Amino acid sequence: MSGSAPEGRAGGGGTERGGGVEEQDPPDPATRYEPKPTLSDDDGERAGRFWSTRRIPAALAALVVLGAAGLLLYDVAAVRAGHHAMYWRRELAAQLARQPLDEPWVLVAAGVAMALGLWLLALALTPGLRGLLPMRRHSSLVRAGIDRDAAALTLRDRAMEVSGVQSARVRMSRSKVKVRAVSHFRELDDVRDDLDRALRAGIRELGLDRPPALTMRVRRPVKKR
Numbered sequence: 075m076s077g078s079a080p081e082g083r084a085g086g087g088g089t090e091r092g093g094g095v096e097e098q099d100p101p102d103p104a105t106r107y108e109p110k111p112t113l114s115d116d117d118g119e120r121a122g123r124f125w126s127t128r129r130i131p132a133a134l135a136a137l138v139v140l141g142a143a144g145l146l147l148y149d150v151a152a153v154r155a156g157h158h159a160m161y162w163r164r165e166l167a168a169q170l171a172r173q174p175l176d177e178p179w180v181l182v183a184a185g186v187a188m189a190l191g192l193w194l195l196a197l198a199l200t201p202g203l204r205g206l207l208p209m210r211r212h213s214s215l216v217r218a219g220i221d222r223d224a225a226a227l228t229l230r231d232r233a234m235e236v237s238g239v240q241s242a243r244v245r246m247s248r249s250k251v252k253v254r255a256v257s258h259f260r261e262l263d264d265v266r267d268d269l270d271r272a273l274r275a276g277i278r279e280l281g282l283d284r285p286p287a288l289t290m291r292v293r294r295p296v297k298k299r
Contacts, residue, residue, distance in 0.1 A: 126202030208283040232276040238265040253290035
């Protein structure tokens with residue numbers, strides 16, 4: 075008979091192994107996980123818009139430019155080697171030499187070409203994907219976004235939860251939220267105040283990178299004659 079401690083019990087810790095079961099000390103209340111509150115304007119980092127890849131337009135433009143540049147380079151090299159220039163280049167040079175530049179069709183063609191060039195530049199310099207709204211970033215490894223129609227549907231559901239709202243229509247863009255609601259009972263001012271609070275809370279909970287401005291109109295249903 076000896077007074078030693080039971081086998082498997084640690085003297086200074088709270089861990090006991092017996093029969094293959096391991097029990098740990100309860101976590102310190104000070105280190106427990108605390109859930110984050112609803113997203114606010116100061117939560118997360120700013121995130122830029124999503125850029126469209128535009129693979130098909132870029133591939134088509136690259137093929138057109140490559141083909142035109144290759145054909146022109148081949149013709150120039152052939153002329154340098156002592157051969158005649160291609161028919162299309164001789165005909166184009168002759169037309170440009172005879173055709174006045176102030177003709178209406180020439181000006182129209184130049185305007186169309188300039189508009190097409192400006193459109194291509196706008197596509198190259200703008201992000202695209204206007205239907206995808208970026209959300210605030212809580213990690214540098216993750217980027218999140220929400221579809222604009224889905225966000226509008228979410229806000230419409232929030233509006234329909236307000237007492238007195240019979241129907242609601244929400245139109246959402248990157249910078250504005252337009253709400254048109256119909257109230258069939260309660261005072262319009264009370265419905266408008268409750269609707270304003272509900273929608274602003276809904277916009278805040280979406281966690282958008284740039285919360286849009288809210289404009290709304292509440293009216294009575296049209297009486298049928």
